[in-house]
Amino acid sequence: MNQQRPQKKTTIYDLAELAATSASAVSAVLNGNWKKRRISTQLAEKITRIAEEQGYAVNMQASLLRRDKSKIIGMIVPKYDNRYFGSIVETFEIMARERGLFPIITCTLRDPDLEVEAARTMLSYQVEWLISTGATNPDRITDICLAAGAHSLNLDLPGTKAPSVISDNFAGARELTRRTLINHQRKTGVMSPLLFIGGRGSDHNTAERIRGFRVAHQDLGVPIEEQHILACGYAPEKAAQALSAMAAREGSVPRGMFVNSTISLEGVMRWIKSSPHLNGAPPIIGCFDWDPFVALLGQDIEMARQDVPGMLTAAFDILEKGGDDTRNLIEIPPIFA
Amino acid sequence: MNQQRPQKKTTIYDLAELAATSASAVSAVLNGNWKKRRISTQLAEKITRIAEEQGYAVNMQASLLRRDKSKIIGMIVPKYDNRYFGSIVETFEIMARERGLFPIITCTLRDPDLEVEAARTMLSYQVEWLISTGATNPDRITDICLAAGAHSLNLDLPGTKAPSVISDNFAGARELTRRTLINHQRKTGVMSPLLFIGGRGSDHNTAERIRGFRVAHQDLGVPIEEQHILACGYAPEKAAQALSAMAAREGSVPRGMFVNSTISLEGVMRWIKSSPHLNGAPPIIGCFDWDPFVALLGQDIEMARQDVPGMLTAAFDILEKGGDDTRNLIEIPPIFA
DNA sequence: CCAACCTGCATCATCGATGGAGCAACATTG
DNA sequence: CAATGTTGCTCCATCGATGATGCAGGTTGG
Numbered sequence: 118m119n120q121q122r123p124q125k126k127t128t129i130y131d132l133a134e135l136a137a138t139s140a141s142a143v144s145a146v147l148n149g150n151w152k153k154r155r156i157s158t159q160l161a162e163k164i165t166r167i168a169e170e171q172g173y174a175v176n177m178q179a180s181l182l183r184r185d186k187s188k189i190i191g192m193i194v195p196k197y198d199n200r201y202f203g204s205i206v207e208t209f210e211i212m213a214r215e216r217g218l219f220p221i222i223t224c225t226l227r228d229p230d231l232e233v234e235a236a237r238t239m240l241s242y243q244v245e246w247l248i249s250t251g252a253t254n255p256d257r258i259t260d261i262c263l264a265a266g267a268h269s270l271n272l273d274l275p276g277t278k279a280p281s282v283i284s285d286n287f288a289g290a291r292e293l294t295r296r297t298l299i300n301h302q303r304k305t306g307v308m309s310p311l312l313f314i315g316g317r318g319s320d321h322n323t324a325e326r327i328r329g330f331r332v333a334h335q336d337l338g339v340p341i342e343e344q345h346i347l348a349c350g351y352a353p354e355k356a357a358q359a360l361s362a363m364a365a366r367e368g369s370v371p372r373g374m375f376v377n378s379t380i381s382l383e384g385v386m387r388w389i390k391s392s393p394h395l396n397g398a399p400p401i402i403g404c405f406d407w408d409p410f411v412a413l414l415g416q417d418i419e420m421a422r423q424d425v426p427g428m429l430t431a432a433f434d435i436l437e438k439g440g441d442d443t444r445n446l447i448e449i450p451p452i453f454a
Numbered sequence: 455m456n457q458q459r460p461q462k463k464t465t466i467y468d469l470a471e472l473a474a475t476s477a478s479a480v481s482a483v484l485n486g487n488w489k490k491r492r493i494s495t496q497l498a499e500k501i502t503r504i505a506e507e508q509g510y511a512v513n514m515q516a517s518l519l520r521r522d523k524s525k526i527i528g529m530i531v532p533k534y535d536n537r538y539f540g541s542i543v544e545t546f547e548i549m550a551r552e553r554g555l556f557p558i559i560t561c562t563l564r565d566p567d568l569e570v571e572a573a574r575t576m577l578s579y580q581v582e583w584l585i586s587t588g589a590t591n592p593d594r595i596t597d598i599c600l601a602a603g604a605h606s607l608n609l610d611l612p613g614t615k616a617p618s619v620i621s622d623n624f625a626g627a628r629e630l631t632r633r634t635l636i637n638h639q640r641k642t643g644v645m646s647p648l649l650f651i652g653g654r655g656s657d658h659n660t661a662e663r664i665r666g667f668r669v670a671h672q673d674l675g676v677p678i679e680e681q682h683i684l685a686c687g688y689a690p691e692k693a694a695q696a697l698s699a700m701a702a703r704e705g706s707v708p709r710g711m712f713v714n715s716t717i718s719l720e721g722v723m724r725w726i727k728s729s730p731h732l733n734g735a736p737p738i739i740g741c742f743d744w745d746p747f748v749a750l751l752g753q754d755i756e757m758a759r760q761d762v763p764g765m766l767t768a769a770f771d772i773l774e775k776g777g778d779d780t781r782n783l784i785e786i787p788p789i790f791a
Numbered sequence: 792c793c794a795a796c797c798t799g800c801a802t803c804a805t806c807g808a809t810g811g812a813g814c815a816a817c818a819t820t821g
Numbered sequence: 822c823a824a825t826g827t828t829g830c831t832c833c834a835t836c837g838a839t840g841a842t843g844c845a846g847g848t849t850g851g
Contacts (some may be wrong), residue, residue: 125603126602126603172598172601172602174574174577174578174602175578176519176578176580177515177578177579177580178514178515178516178518178519178524178579178580179515179519181515182513182515182516182519187515196540196544197534197540197541197543197544198537198540198541198544199540200535203534203535203536203540204534204535206534206561207533207534207535207561207563210560210561211563219575219579220560221558222559223547223557224543224544224547226544226548237511238556240511241511241512241513241514242514242515242556243513243514243515261509264508264509265463265509265511266462266463353746379747383746383747383750386747386750387750390750408747409690409720410716410720410723410745410747410748410751411747413720413723413724413727413751414747414750414751
């Protein structure tokens with residue numbers, strides 16, 4: 118049949134009439150517990166056949182209304198425009214489906230109001246769990262979830278009111294800094310402090326990465342230049358502006374850099390390309406995040422790839438243990454190539 | 455209140471009791487048509503206040519069950535691992551919300567069975583519209599949608615049974631080829647045919663792009679080399695393997711290339727880096743797709759950026775006009791920087 | 792002073808799926 | 822042959838929100 122307009126939806130009552138039986142029997146057969154309800158195999162087969170012929174699909178809205186568990190799991194995510202978040206949502210979907218859950222995802226464009234609105238909307242859809250990824254105010258969302266009878270969990274950025282799974286930012290940054298310092302020495306012959314650029318000074322991850330950055334310098338006995346720590350925000354333009362300002366102020370810019378995300382790296386690379394400040398000498402970069410094209414950008418870029426499967430495995434572990442009591446912080450080490 | 459465990463959900467009946475009124479009044483007030491139903495402003499304010507105090511959120515399952523329109527719009531998308539699809543889902547969400555719709559998205563990992571399963575699941579959730587992005591078998595999905603009373607629309611790859619919005623692959627490829635041929639001539643002094651690499655020969659977009667590729671060569675009077683059209687699939691490894699095979703077979707590889715997606719480009723660039731076949735001379739590339747880091751990879755890469763906002767505007771136009779009858783194909787020109 | 796009308800709500804059936812309870816019809820046991 | 826058990830269903834209340842209908846109590850017009 119090649120109908121143009123969508124037809125009305127088939128319900129279990131329609132199927133019941135076609136099979137000359139009751140809606141209850143149809144329901145039992147189609148949701149699989151017909152053995153328990155002592156429906157004959159004969160009738161079960163008949164109903165199954167008719168349902169398939171009619172292209173029947175349960176009305177989840179009705180089904181969920183009746184049941185106690187929705188099996189819906191929500192995730193909010195800031196953006197889809199980089200490999201890290203892309204990988205998070207993709208892995209999340211796969212792992213959720215493997216566990217018989219229905220994932221719904223929404224991006225909040227780093228807008229705190231949208232985060233809250235998105236959380237409320239998801240709660241209206243009866244999510245059982247809500248994972249806040251990189252949320253600006255995760256505790257706010259946890260409060261809303263608790264009030265609405267849902268569990269919550271923080272990913273990427275931690276909160277204090279729900280369990281959190283994040284990268285081991287301190288150890289990762291320390292190792293990345295160490296590697297970059299050594300790369301810099303190998304290339305230039307001198308050991309000199311790196312520039313830290315990107316991220317918000319107010320967020321936990323950036324603060325921890327700066328801490329790792331400091332300690333790595335200390336480990337190698339390299340003094341830090343305080344004015345070379347630029348937590349100027351994540352946007353590419355912010356990074357480019359910060360570099361311009363520094364170049365104007367100091368007349369030059371360090372060749373070795375710790376860049377706090379691929380997003381910021383985009384701005385850094387653009388600025389370097391368009392500016393004479395490095396005199397064509399390629400920068401020596403450590404980037405906290407991974408992108409396949411960045412790997413092709415030059416030999417002198419080291420990346421710390423956040424362990425997305427590891428993080429989500431930890432997240433689903435928590436959620437399978439039902440754990441709200443565990444207000445713990447789980448830190449997953451990033452991966453070096 | 456800082457409770458640990460989620461509490462039970464508040465319903466309009468709870469609110470009605472707290473406000474000493476009926477559930478019907480609560481419902482009318484909270485969904486905004488209380489004026490029509492002649493509820494006093496006083497009572498409306500009281501109910502609103504109590505609802506806020508209790509952190510009430512409607513149960514969409516119940517609400518949707520009762521209403522005829524779900525306002526849910528679904529999208530299936532192959533992957534989240536590149537800027538094109540990332541931009542599509544992000545723009546889709548924004549535009550859907552602007553129109554008062556609730557977007558749900560699912561990725562299908564380019565798996566035909568998963569596509570069908572995802573479509574069925576979405577239909578269970580009562581989507582009114584389903585947008586199939588880059589689907590391997592869009593007509594199958596349209597059939598399923600029609601049987602279940604939903605509308606469908608194809609994006610990125612066309613189908614024959616529902617309206618389709620895609621890039622103008624022919625014109626885009628023709629222009630990209632023209633530009634790349636000219637770039638090649640400028641750099642090398644000679645006008646010589648390009649290598650076409652990436653994509654599936656069986657998909658409409660690749661076929662159209664190859665057609666544009668041919669016509670552009672013809673336009674400039676450059677003969678094509680048939681064995682230099684390699685629709686080897688999208689995966690990076692496939693592209694790398696195809697190049698290796700060609701190099702082994704012919705002893706060399708053209709310096710000018712038309713690469714049919716950033717995904718394939720990843721493999722191409724990796725191969726070039728690891729292989730001596732170009733003797734360090736940078737390739738001259740036209741890439742049908744856009745990525746910010748690719749722009750930084752070299753001066754000799756021209757990109758055709760698919761006009762995602764334009765495509766989705768066209769898609770939402772169709773869907774606002776309710777149009778199923780319009781089985782038309784809308785082609786949106788890609789953008790050159 | 793009564794009909795007609797308006798205001799401000801409450802009652803109740805309904806959406807589709809679900810599962811506890813109940814009920815025939817038949818089989819088995821002592 | 823009555824008592825008991827088993828098989829194979831059906832009936833009905835229920836989940837929460839919605840809106841048509843109805844119904845008091847007050848107001849207005851003639």
